[in-house]
Amino acid sequence: MVLKNDEAVVAWAGAEQRMPTSAARRWAKRLQRGGVALLLGSVASTAGAAAYTFTQLPSLGGTYVYASGLNNAGQVVGEAALPGDVDTRAVVWNGGTPTNLGTIGGSYSWGSAINSVGQVAGGSATAGDVTESAVRWSGGVGTELPTLGGSYAWTMRINDAGQIAGTSSIAGDAAERATLWSASGVATDLGTLGGTNSWGIAINKLGQVAGSALTVGDAAEHAALWSGGTVTNLGTLGGSYSWANALNSAGNAVGSSAIAGDSERHATLWSSGTVTDLGTLGGSYSTAFWINELGQVTGASYTLGDAEEHATLWSGGSVIDLNDYLDPALSNDGWYLAQALAINDNGWIIANGYDGLGNDVSFLLVPQATASVPEPGALALTSVALAAALGIRRRQIRAA
Numbered sequence: 001m002v003l004k005n006d007e008a009v010v011a012w013a014g015a016e017q018r019m020p021t022s023a024a025r026r027w028a029k030r031l032q033r034g035g036v037a038l039l040l041g042s043v044a045s046t047a048g049a050a051a052y053t054f055t056q057l058p059s060l061g062g063t064y065v066y067a068s069g070l071n072n073a074g075q076v077v078g079e080a081a082l083p084g085d086v087d088t089r090a091v092v093w094n095g096g097t098p099t100n101l102g103t104i105g106g107s108y109s110w111g112s113a114i115n116s117v118g119q120v121a122g123g124s125a126t127a128g129d130v131t132e133s134a135v136r137w138s139g140g141v142g143t144e145l146p147t148l149g150g151s152y153a154w155t156m157r158i159n160d161a162g163q164i165a166g167t168s169s170i171a172g173d174a175a176e177r178a179t180l181w182s183a184s185g186v187a188t189d190l191g192t193l194g195g196t197n198s199w200g201i202a203i204n205k206l207g208q209v210a211g212s213a214l215t216v217g218d219a220a221e222h223a224a225l226w227s228g229g230t231v232t233n234l235g236t237l238g239g240s241y242s243w244a245n246a247l248n249s250a251g252n253a254v255g256s257s258a259i260a261g262d263s264e265r266h267a268t269l270w271s272s273g274t275v276t277d278l279g280t281l282g283g284s285y286s287t288a289f290w291i292n293e294l295g296q297v298t299g300a301s302y303t304l305g306d307a308e309e310h311a312t313l314w315s316g317g318s319v320i321d322l323n324d325y326l327d328p329a330l331s332n333d334g335w336y337l338a339q340a341l342a343i344n345d346n347g348w349i350i351a352n353g354y355d356g357l358g359n360d361v362s363f364l365l366v367p368q369a370t371a372s373v374p375e376p377g378a379l380a381l382t383s384v385a386l387a388a389a390l391g392i393r394r395r396q397i398r399a400a
Contacts (some may be wrong), residue, residue: 018252035238052325052349057093060100064088067350067362069113069157069342076350077111077120090137092124093364094334101137104144109135113157113258121158121166127223134181148177155181157246163302165203165211178211179197179225183390190226193233198224201255202247210234210253212243223255223270234270237277245299246290252298252317254288267314279319281310288314298340298349311337311351322351322365330356337363 059065062081070076076093086308090101091109103109113121120137124144134145134153145155150169160276162183167176170189178190178200195214202210209226215233223234236242239258239386247253250271257268267278267288280286283302290298297314301345303321311322323336337353349365356367 005053014266025343033077040319041089052322052366053368054326055096055248055364055366057096057362057364058098059263060089060091060098061219062086065091065362066110067093067364070344070348070350070364071114071116072344072346073116074344074348074364074366075118077122078112078350078362079108080256089137090120090124090142092118092120099140102142103387104133104135104142105108106130106132109142111137112155115158115160115162117160119158120197121164123154123156126329132164134164134168134179136162136164136181136185138145138162143185143235145181145185146191148179148187150174150176153179153187156201159205161205163203163207165200165201165209167211174178178209178224180207180209186375191231192225193222193231194221198231199243201243201245202225202253204247204249204251206249206251208247208251210247210255212255218265218356220279223253223257223268225253225270227251237266237268237275239265246293246297248291248293250293252291252293252295254291254299256287267297267312268303269297270325278314281319283307286312289340292343292347293345294347296343296347298343298351300339308336309338311349311353313340313343313349318377320351323374325365334358335361388395 035319036340038338042191050323057067057078061083062085064081067078068077073277079089080091080098081088087107090109091098098150104124105127106129108359109124111120117198123132123136124135126133131152134240135142136145148168149171150173155164155166166179168179169176176197180188180190186224190209193213194216195218199207211224213220213224214221220240223242225232225234237257238260239262242257243251244255253270255268257266258265264284266280267286269276269278281301282304283306285303299312300309301312303310310398313320315324322340326335334356337351340351341351347367352362352364355361
């Protein structure tokens with residue numbers, strides 16, 4: 001792991017995954033949001049999904065919020081800045097109220113996923129910010145998880161049994177390996193597809209893990225599924241590389257793959273040995289970040305002409321731009337959703353985007369048919385007032 005532009009950069013075959021350090025998390029002071037949830041109007045203009053109520057999640061007093069996952073109870077996990085933006089902390093939003101989960105001795109931490117009993121998978125800097133370690137929070141208490149012998153590790157997903165999927169360096173930090181942590185905290189090296197490195201991203205309730213691994217000779221990076229001690233190459237859409245970001249209990253994985261010639265990369269579904277191109281919103285790129293038990297998929301896609309990335313829902317055979325549900329006044333002011341990071345089994349979605357000033361924003365989207373506004377005392381504001389809201393930065397899973 002090396003430092004580049006204040007970010008810890010993990011080299012992937014065909015891409016780079018940037019994991020921000022505390023330096024990258026310290027953002028210049030912007031307009032103060034004051035921790036108030038903002039409810040945005042929505043319209044039902046696209047077939048295949050209900051209209052949504054949009055709720056902006058409050059910070060811990062700073063100007064940065066990043067929500068990365070949610071469970072079926074509507075609890076949201078991520079990270080948020082402290083007052084003055086000096087550091088960030090792993091956060092759980094329960095009913096819209098943020099709870100600071102703390103660190104394991106360092107100056108910053110983050111949450112990646114939350115299961116149905118409220119256990120959180122994430123990471124934290126160690127004392128002195130020497131390195132970053134995988135952490136599981138249970139009952140509000142953070143426990144550092146062991147590595148595979150190396151100096152660092154990170155987690156991505158946690159299932160209801162408390163098993164966690166992620167990645168750890170091996171002895172001497174000579175390589176990175178997809179890792180499964182048991183409920184008791186034992187770390188298992190899941191192996192590779194014959195190459196040096198592998199990366200664990202997703203886990204389902206059966207303990208199956210999905211991610212990616214290098215093939216023999218480190219020739220390519222392919223989506224991989226680890227199940228019952230066996231690793232399977234999930235293949236590509238004809239291109240040279242792919243990776244999986246999410247996995248449901250039916251064993252269906254989603255992620256992204258290059259098409260033939262590597263000229264484009266599309267959101268991909270792997271199911272029962274079949275590789276399916278989920279399509280785009282008209283552009284050359286899309287990626288899938290999450291799949292729920294109903295088979296609904298969220299992610300991001302370029303629109304026609306590759307103008308910009310839009311938060312995307314694949315549902316009922318339709319490719320849906322979630323920006324179609326924004327209040328037209330907000331859209332006209334330049335607001336848009338860039339990525340849909342997660343969707344639970346009730347259809348609730350976590351999405352990141354930008355306001356009219358170009359600031360990053362993050363929202364919980366609740367279908368209006370089941371909407372129960374989680375923010376007590378939340379304000380319904382006009383687009384003019386919303387333009388003064390403070391935004392956040394994005395952390396990508398595997399989108400680069």
